[in-house]
Amino acid sequence: MHKLTLKELSLQLQARKISAAELATLFLDRIEASDLNAFLHVDRDLTLAQARAADARLAGNDAGPLTGIPIAHKDIFVTRGWRTTAGSRMLQNYVSPFDATVVEQFNNAGTVTLGKVNCDEFAMGSGNENSFYGPVKNPWDTLAVPGGSSGGSAAAVAARLAPAATATDTGGSIRQPSALCGVTGIKPTYGSVSRFGMIAFASSLDQGGPIGKTAEDCGLLLNAMTGFDERDSTSLQRPKEDFNRSLNDSLKGLRIGVPKEFFGAGLAADVEQAVRAALSEFEKLGATLVDISLPKTELSIPVYYVIAPAEASSNLSRFDGVRYGHRAADYKDLADMYKKSRAEGFGEEVKRRILVGSYVLSHGYYDAYYLQAQKIRRLIAQDFQRALEGPDRQCDVIMGPVAPTVAWDLGDKTNDPVANYLADIFTLSTSLAGLPGMSIPCGFGQGEKNGKRPVGLQIIGNYFDEARLLNVAHQFQQATDWHLREPA
Numbered sequence: 001m002h003k004l005t006l007k008e009l010s011l012q013l014q015a016r017k018i019s020a021a022e023l024a025t026l027f028l029d030r031i032e033a034s035d036l037n038a039f040l041h042v043d044r045d046l047t048l049a050q051a052r053a054a055d056a057r058l059a060g061n062d063a064g065p066l067t068g069i070p071i072a073h074k075d076i077f078v079t080r081g082w083r084t085t086a087g088s089r090m091l092q093n094y095v096s097p098f099d100a101t102v103v104e105q106f107n108n109a110g111t112v113t114l115g116k117v118n119c120d121e122f123a124m125g126s127g128n129e130n131s132f133y134g135p136v137k138n139p140w141d142t143l144a145v146p147g148g149s150s151g152g153s154a155a156a157v158a159a160r161l162a163p164a165a166t167a168t169d170t171g172g173s174i175r176q177p178s179a180l181c182g183v184t185g186i187k188p189t190y191g192s193v194s195r196f197g198m199i200a201f202a203s204s205l206d207q208g209g210p211i212g213k214t215a216e217d218c219g220l221l222l223n224a225m226t227g228f229d230e231r232d233s234t235s236l237q238r239p240k241e242d243f244n245r246s247l248n249d250s251l252k253g254l255r256i257g258v259p260k261e262f263f264g265a266g267l268a269a270d271v272e273q274a275v276r277a278a279l280s281e282f283e284k285l286g287a288t289l290v291d292i293s294l295p296k297t298e299l300s301i302p303v304y305y306v307i308a309p310a311e312a313s314s315n316l317s318r319f320d321g322v323r324y325g326h327r328a329a330d331y332k333d334l335a336d337m338y339k340k341s342r343a344e345g346f347g348e349e350v351k352r353r354i355l356v357g358s359y360v361l362s363h364g365y366y367d368a369y370y371l372q373a374q375k376i377r378r379l380i381a382q383d384f385q386r387a388l389e390g391p392d393r394q395c396d397v398i399m400g401p402v403a404p405t406v407a408w409d410l411g412d413k414t415n416d417p418v419a420n421y422l423a424d425i426f427t428l429s430t431s432l433a434g435l436p437g438m439s440i441p442c443g444f445g446q447g448e449k450n451g452k453r454p455v456g457l458q459i460i461g462n463y464f465d466e467a468r469l470l471n472v473a474h475q476f477q478q479a480t481d482w483h484l485r486e487p488a
């Protein structure tokens with residue numbers, strides 16, 4: 001049962017072959033038996049109450065495609081009744097009085113919350129090692145990182161502890177852990193998924209999305225989690241669409257842009273091999289490969305690591321020990337209370353970003369760093385538009401690796417922030433441009449240690465072209481079985 005896709009599980013539930021309560025129990029038992037540290041909070045009573053409500057809807061013919069489906073939520077989405085920590089000590093005991101819009105949408109669809117999953121502190125990281133609650137192990141090889149920041153989401157789906165999970169992507173945090181854990185994830189166009197109740201990291205980049213086993217499952221989840229929300233000022237007002245409407249379209253004539261900047265020095269040979277093999281598979285499906293150039297790719301790292309910390313330094317100022325969060329036990333006066341509370345509540349990486357962010361926004365440096373980064377951000381977006389937009393466009397989608405290497409060893413990059421930042425080279429530009437991007441499993445790397453290490457193929461599309469990305473991914477998943485492979 002735990003191997004089934006959402007579509008298959010939904011059929012089982014609707015045919016009453018299994019109840020939502022039984023299904024939830026099955027996954028809760030798997031979670032309890034696991035030692036990956038993927039889940040931060042599990043509460044059987046809360047889960048089973050929701051499952052029983054789903055069973056009532058199933059019995060009353062009031063069920064949709066996700067009613068009774070168990071799901072894990074990244075611990076960055078606030079959830080009423082559950083703790084929400086954002087992977088931080090700062091929010092160790094925080095219980096939100098309301099649900100994030102994404103959580104509310106899933107609750108309305110009848111999904112059953114299995115628990116809250118681990119992530120890098122305030123979603124800052126690429127290996128999930130920045131969580132105050134300890135790293136998550138990669139289910140394929142427990143010596144390896146699962147990727148980040150949505151490492152708990154990706155590991156939970158890969159280990160079949162949950163059939164699907166919510167995640168967020170600011171600079172790659174849906175796509176990169178999906179790649180490193182061999183599962184499927186999509187970050188939609190910026191503004192598609194409400195950020196209300198999603199604890200803010202960098203507001204102009206943060207975007208929620210799903211992680212699942214298949215592209216089709218991701219489409220089902222996107223159908224539930226997108227939509228206009230007046231409580232998010234950057235939420236887009238667009239008609240509801242069925243993201244799975246073109247799954248079965250043929251790929252004959254599809255033009256795939258292959259950016260040369262995604263295949264240069266720094267890309268590991270084993271990753272390149274798996275990605276090139278996937279590209280050949282697409283040729284067999286009728287697509288043609290077009291060489292393209294995204295010349296500003298390299299600049300996405302310095303640009304992102306100016307803009308994201310700048311926004312983070314502002315967003316995180318609300319954690320002052322008064323309105324939210326941890327408060328130090330002993331302090332002399334108000335200023336001392338702020339200092340001690342923030343010093344104790346935030347981890348190293350978060351502090352580093354607050355410092356960098358405050359610096360690049362400060363008088364005298366604003367023009368040199370922040371403003372400059374914003375200008376280059378525009379040029380990065382224009383690179384993509386030249387390739388994907390207008391009558392002279394070169395391609396329909398862009399493909400390349402998600403990450404330059406397979407998952408690295410736990411502990412390998414802990415003391416080297418820049419090494420972590422460099423791992424984001426292929427995901428950041430999509431985020432800076434606000435474009436949709438996804439990751440699908442396409443093979444394994446070499447140098448097996450304690451197990452295989454998966455490789456992900458990245459598929460990037462024009463704004464609002466999610467249905468096409470899912471179509472392209474689905475056709476690949478009909479022709480290959482990488483997405484069905486499971487860790488030992």
Ligand code: GLN
Pocket residue numbers: 123124125126148149168169170171172173174201308424
């Ligand atoms: N790894 C990137 C960072 O550390 C992206 C994180 C994210 O997408 N949330 O900021």
